[in-house]
Amino acid sequence: MRFLIPVLLCIAAPVFGEDYFPKPDSAGGWRTLKDAAAIRKTAGLDLRRLDQAFDYATRTSQHGGLLVVRHGWLVYERYYGRGNREAIPATASVGKVYTSIAVGMGLTEKKAAIPDGLDTKVFNSKYLPQAMPLDDPAKAEITLGQLLSMSAGLHGEGSNPGFIGGVPSVKLNPIPRPATPLDQDLAALRTPLWTQPGGGYSYASSSPHIASIVLRNLTGMEMDDYLDKRLAKPMGWGQWAWAKRRGDVVLPHAAGGGDIALRSTDHLRFLYSVLHKGRWGNQQLIPADYIALCGKPTKWNTHAPMSLMWENNADGHLAGAPKDAFFKSGGGGYGVIVIPSLDMIIYKMSGDDSQYDPARTGLKQDYPYDGSREGWTPALRSQFSDGPIGTDDGVRRIVEMVSAAVVD
Template identity: 45%
Template sequence: MKVLIAIFILLVSVTFKKCDNKTFILNETKTYFPLPDSLRGWRTLTGPEEIKKVAGIDPFKLNSAFDFVRTTTDNGGLLVVKNGYLVYEKYFGKGQREATPNLGSCGKSFTSIAVGILMDERPDLFPKGLNQKIFTPDYLPFNAFPLPDSRMADIQLGQLLSFTAGIRGNNPVFVNGIAREIDPVGPDGWYALVDTYALGIETGRMGKVPFSTQSLWCNPGEGYSYATASIHIASIMLRHITGNELEDYIDTHLATPLGWGRWGFGYKYARQVAHTPGGGGIALRSTDMLRFCYLLLNEGNWKGEQIVPKEYVRKATKASPYNPHFTYSLQFNINSNGSIPELPRDAYWKTGSGGHCFYVVPSLELIVWKMGGRDGQYGSNDTGLSEPEMLFEPLQSLPSDDNNRGDVYIKTLELIIKSCI
């Protein structure tokens, strides 16, 4: 009997935890998830020693990473979450927690994740998964037909999402890792976010540079081209199937369950962009970008609910059979082949015009948001969202050392990893 009582007392002692004069049941296996910022937000730690001990990262060394980030853009910030704790948050210029700048191509990853959710919702439309050929009236609007290039009928969804569909984008393009040039190029920036340009219904010019998507530059699957029009077509497909704009779909399936604050999409100044720009431009608060990254870190699970299929997150963030040509998966840069030896092989990230970049490193329980942005990306003329008042005496950017920059995105993450204990 005494042995049983002792065991019972031991179980009670590890099951209950005293905190703030209240007793709570402590489930050590339960994964932490942050509350919305309006309800306390991310958990934090007190002081550098506790951060080192609990989160396993040196905040003083993170200052070096922040100072480097300040040399890369006029505005921005650096936020780091380690082991589920927000251990670092500093801004400069127009950067601040309530800022919602146009995040450029970082938005491409959100489109990809939305497509992953759609595939799970409508398995009847995607019986072949990412092998599904989607240039048919079941997936695209009537004005996409007849197809301007008959080879488009063979484009698989996985190719569309990994930029190997043959749709024209920027130079250089890559075939089995070898760089090549195409002429004409495809549309870039807001031009690629116009349905008629993306689908090849119309051609146009970016200044003096002509562009076209009316013909594929290679057969589907035979090469990689960073083609913003390609991922915008994915959003056209989602809109056609659901009857909803991509922004509304993200609001229902991501923003609401994750507890985002105010957010939206940019390129409001481009009057020809009549729908949610699936090729980029999401305008998101910094701590909400971390929530998106944390969702990915937990393989699509949020508070016990599988918001994004786990298998899709895995396929999207690792080397893809749909893209043997370049280290780019389903709208994420990846290091699965170890081409960047300074970074873990499971690291993945996505950059956006203006110097933005988010990172996820599962093996280190690490997510990072490198905020950037040109002045105009912060304005309501771009996002339609009011710009918050400048912080009192904000930190400013630092002069860049062009002799020691390299790839600023890779160096940023490298500096942060060196801060891990």
């Protein structure tokens, strides 16, 4: 028996990336692996399969890249077109998960002011005075959790259908434009209901924006300022912004529905904290219990796999990915992905020329671009389909392809 103890010590499982957190890029940044053999041995990934995932990604958007971190090692970072580590494009609906996390932090910080948290009914003078008087009395039943899971009953944009019990059961027509345009907040608050709160799911960007108004009212801070203080500075992000320009119009507030503009390796920092249940070094930046809710089915939305702005795979609708994977896609093909069981995070950088325009973000960027993706047209989904690869399809396929690169 005296020989048993050292044997047990030798086979103890290593703690891969648990105690590692990257420095800011300006101070050395992420630890990296470049060699295929080292990537396989240390990170348990097949470089050839990651290259295949990258090749697929290039078919889904005009510009972009693919970055993969496993066990705390940045093992893959490749770009195409205007994609670059120094690029800071507007990432469309990827911003929704940043809105969600900001609200999660605010609920903990201001718990005394909102003791019921996500169960709080917010369409009232205490939490949303901007909404008073209500344009529809049924909105008084909408909870914050429903807003962040898009089950508040608010009409989705475009012709997004209404899902009931997982089935796209209700065809929704686009909302008519008002004769007199509403301001940013009122445009969201006056979104009509297509069903009773909790009665169905429809993808409505007005929902997270309303949640961001609640956060602004609770904290007295603009959401981008709140994120800068609570996440950007502690994590050591480089320059970033919330893109507020829409043509000739500059929005007064960060749009809770999206368009955060972040460097690729800083998206990874955010995801890495989410992977580590909100921790960054010795700081608990994001409430761990809130992150736990993001990655699994939620009571606030029983109609679609959307939990607090994250799509989750608990039902296995991505057959080639672990069931604990959760992620968010954004217009133009962007994707942020967390897979706890694989100790892995993925950033799918994407976008078109307009999303890389510095005028949209107000950030100066200087990096080379060879013009190789000018006039790019989207690839077809397959030889049997005349439609291009969609935003959601592209992200979901990347989740599966990178998961398939795991070899340990």
